[in-house]
Amino acid sequence: MRDRRSNVAAEPGPGGETLTTKGHRQRLRERFRRSGEDSLADYELLEFLLFSALPRRDTKPIAKALLQRFGSFSAALAAPRERLCEIPGLSDVSIDALKAVHAAIARYHRSELKQRQLLDSWPRVIDYLRASMELNTIEEFRILFLDRKNGLIADEVQQTGTVDHTPVYPREIIRRALEHAATALILVHNHPSGDPTPSRADIKMTKTIIEIATPLGIEIHDHIIIGLRKNVSLRELQLI
Structure with missing residues (x-):
């Protein structure tokens, strides 16, 4: 199989990873570092969150499936674990990653409140x-x-x-x-x-x-x- 855009051989590695996938991840990381989270669409930020949990998977279709199923970025993070298990490609580790982000958001707000009346x-x-x-x-x-x-x-x-x-x-x-x-x-x-x-x-x-x-x-x-x-x-x- 050959990637038409880059003309780089896209041989799949373990779990479906390809050279094209690696390049996509690197470009997304560079854009995030350069321009911040506003430069990423909701599905791209979900992709980004799943990179570490799914190091050898193309996370774009998983991210898009999350948005399609739950309707929004915030709803995807807040979705119950049993419903996240219904998304093809999500593992226990990747679900942990999403739930940890949701917990971190709540803890951030709570820690801010503890400093105030x-x-x-x-x-x-x-x-x-x-x-x-x-x-x-x-x-x-x-x-x-x-x-x-x-x-x-x-x-x-x-x-x-x-x-x-x-x-x-x-x-x-x-x-x-x-x-x-x-x-x-x-x-x-x-x-x-x-x-x-x-x-x-x-x-x-x-x-x-x-x-x-x-x-x-x-x-x-x-x-x-x-x-x-x-x-x-x-x-x-x-x-x-």
């Missing part, structure tokens, strides 16, 4: 929550525990559920707040449907937590619901 850094709070939860395929209930200066003490996922329900136990939430010596909480959960409109159950549960927390000197700053490219605040909606 959360109520004075609301856009960063939302960025972190969206990076962590926006594309989850099951509901997840998260709590941000705050100190007297509204600094972040801890960030914990309390419960995970199904595609449309998460069991929440108000007294367990308050018990954890007392263990952390937290004086305020931000409650968060996601709606995998993409619609962040609060349900009656969401509102009732939040009011129950407030009723238990208030006599103990614990304030519920807000309950945020994360949807697809949208989020709502129960406090802004004047529901609490």
Whole structure:
């Protein structure tokens, strides 16, 4: 087989690698080093992320398959492991690489929050929550525990559920707040449907937590619901 563009013999190596593949990888690396991530299309950045995990594979068709299946770069990173396993060519190691990038994004945002007062850094709070939860395929209930200066003490996922329900136990939430010596909480959960409109159950549960927390000197700053490219605040909606 001969590469028509370069007229270089493209003999496949182990796993399907060719001289053409090596040249493509080198050109992509040089473009990234020279011009940064904005010079790469979404599929090219996914290719780049897979280079080390799949050293002897052409990662372009895998990257394009990821975008076709999940619809966007961020959705590909956030996709559940079992769905990533359905993409031909992805190995356990390459899936680990994608999930590590997604985890790194969330950890970056979380580490930024730990240096700040959360109520004075609301856009960063939302960025972190969206990076962590926006594309989850099951509901997840998260709590941000705050100190007297509204600094972040801890960030914990309390419960995970199904595609449309998460069991929440108000007294367990308050018990954890007392263990952390937290004086305020931000409650968060996601709606995998993409619609962040609060349900009656969401509102009732939040009011129950407030009723238990208030006599103990614990304030519920807000309950945020994360949807697809949208989020709502129960406090802004004047529901609490």
